[in-house]
Amino acid sequence: MSIKLVAIDIDGTLLNSAGQLTTGVKAALQSAKKKGVRIVLCTGRPLPGVKEYLNTLDLLSADDYVITYNGSLVQNVATQHTVFSASLTKNDYLKVNYMAQKLGLHFHVSGVDAIFTANRDISPYTVHESTLVHMPIKYRTSDEMVKNEYDMIKMMMIDEPEILDHAITQLPLDFKEQYNIVKSAPFYLEILHKGANKGIALAKLAEHLNIQQAEVMAIGDNENDMAMLEYAGVGVAMQNAVDKTKAVADYITTASNDEDGVKEAIEKFS
Template identity: 35%
Template sequence: MYKMIAIDLDDTLLTDQLIISRGTIEAIQQAVDAGIVVTIATGRMYSSAKKIARSLDLNVPLITYQGALVKEANGEDIHYERLIDPETAHQLIEFAKYEDLHLQVYQDDTLYSSSENKLLQQYANDVKVPYVIEPDLAKLAGRGFDKMLFIDAPDYLDKLQDELRSLFGQRAHITKSRPFYLEITHPEANKGLALLHLAGRLGIDRSEIIGIGDSYNDLDLIMSAGLGVAMGNAVDELKKQADYVTYSNNEEGVRHVIEKFIFQNELTAVKSG
């Protein structure tokens, strides 16, 4: 029944310790062996997602930067890319300067920040990627960005999200991926659109897709999938829209979904046959 599974990383596939359980790895590998396309759908950089894909032996296009870039895990082929336009990028950089906010930008799979601080260091350590300090981010804006990221206190980011949405309207897709991450991408860069684009290229119908996530930026993912799954630790808004709520990221929720909707379905089909 299902031919494709798209899985978010942080707080979904990864535990709170940023690892993948052995049982979940085995379930994913069994699904791949059964002919299921298993991919990652994350807000992380391509290079970060690629490392995890390799650890799982996934040789498929990966959905990264919230859907701004879909690129082969073991190659250079880009299937989908949407960049923040230069004007919007310049305005966000100036806004961050004026408000004295920490802003990170991503271009050519490189993480840039205007200054080094604990927020940047912690982020780079968590996702295991290097970074480059560029005091004048405006120099880079002319070529557009895959993503721009504000890191701050959750309550403040809630207010900032509303403010930026009112300022930029349809020129940007603005969403929280974690309580302290506010992410800005091109308006056509979200996990749902990227998922459907990839599925179309692979000849897979929407009804044949399982999408699994935990946060606000996964709403498009689970709404675009035939079966939208929220983790047990997901935000309430996502759970309300999901077709199914699984166990938490620390309780092998992804493994449970694979076993329930891939292998139990196959067993039922065999028995019916």
């Protein structure tokens, strides 16, 4: 069965280590699109952090869709009609913020158009996220977050990799069972709605588009990509992927994201 939809992670997959979309990858995606293959960016980033690449790849029509916030939101690019969403609540905020404080970690919340943090000493990794996804940082106390109506789509515990890795081992089982918790970078632990991940989002979109599971390919590199690789008819891990992601893949590219690995996958399967 031929591939009709390709879901592609952005950081570490679509982009090289310099954060660039190479001419080789761009040409391969444009060629696949001309053949009628749907190209869907599937990322932990919010929409403002994806628009540059949607524009570059000409994925701006009413036939184009994007999956953001690690599967918490699926939207039509042109109309921003929501196909699927799974946000977090004020009660979730209190639980996750408390856990971050208990573990001594920095913490922030990603909304639709801003990043919120109650940390007076803002983590440099929060600043990095703000720059990466083109969203402002807004300082809000815990009380303000609870009293006001803010969209809270995903929450992130943040710190130096060795500090974060140790803290992850201290997370109570009952806390982990309440959320979908994924590591998207050595310094980012993302807390999502239990019913949100890239695999669920991709399945919802495929159903919406009347595309069979076997007709879907997914390409990724990190732990937050595992669910979509497991769902897809063809799950592709980049050569630079973490071992956990490689373990669930149907195919591992011989080329990394610095060597046009996405181009290799597109040309092999589409």
